Amino acid sequence: MKNFTDEELMLKVANGDLNKLSTLFDRYHIRLYNFFNKMIKDKTISEDLTQEVFMKILKSRHTYKNGNFTSWIFTIARNSFTNHYQKNKRERVHLLNDDIYNHTETTNNKTEDNINHLKNALLQLSKNDRELIVMHRFQEIKYEQIAEITGASVGSIKVKMHRAIKKLKTIYFQQL
Structure with missing residues (x-):
């Protein structure tokens, strides 16, 4: 078939x-x-x-x-x-309970803390910034497709993504 x-x-x-x-x-x-x-x-x-x-x-x-x-x-x-x-x-603002990360008892506590810290930082972004990061980084949707989905140009999506990642880094490292 x-x-x-x-x-x-x-x-x-x-x-x-x-x-x-x-x-x-x-x-x-x-x-x-x-x-x-x-x-x-x-x-x-x-x-x-x-x-x-x-x-x-x-x-x-x-x-x-x-x-x-x-x-x-x-x-x-x-x-x-x-x-x-x-x-x-x-x-x-909830703690994320994703099934993506299946933690076992052998999971390093520091790794788990880092993942939770990243998830919490992601929650602090605006809806639009979080949406871009989730679509591109987690769903692996290409910039061209995101542009089509959002009705924006590819160039503006790249700029917005760059800014969203920068905001995420700032939030993440401020809370360490």
């Missing part, structure tokens, strides 16, 4: 082959969950927003026009996050 690209699968979904959405779900649900969890720091809400993205894809599948699928799905995810953020204006 041919391995379809994300774009080919989404075109099939847009044309009514809804079974192909399960393949896209398998490819993207963890990335979306991790994106939301880094932005919101709440597992339940992250799961709900991930599900919401796929419901929106199903409802608006006819609007997909064969563009970059990663950009398209993260635009939907970003809009879902923004809607959630607007409903809950005050930012919650």
Whole structure:
């Protein structure tokens, strides 16, 4: 069986082959969950927003026009996050409970402290700065795709990313 690209699968979904959405779900649900969890720091809400993205894809599948699928799905995810953020204006500061870092009893306490310190510094950034860092550094989305998602130029995304990293470094090292 041919391995379809994300774009080919989404075109099939847009044309009514809804079974192909399960393949896209398998490819993207963890990335979306991790994106939301880094932005919101709440597992339940992250799961709900991930599900919401796929419901929106199903409802608006006819609007997909064969563009970059990663950009398209993260635009939907970003809009879902923004809607959630607007409903809950005050930012919650929770300790991150990511499944990304599975700590064992042999984990060095200093390493764990450094990771927690970085997570807390990330929480202190503005929503926009944190979003850029999460998309680029954690989700490995290219600048071009982030520019497409945010509606900005690649150059401005690079500048914003540079500034966000600089702010993160300042916050991180001030708290040591």
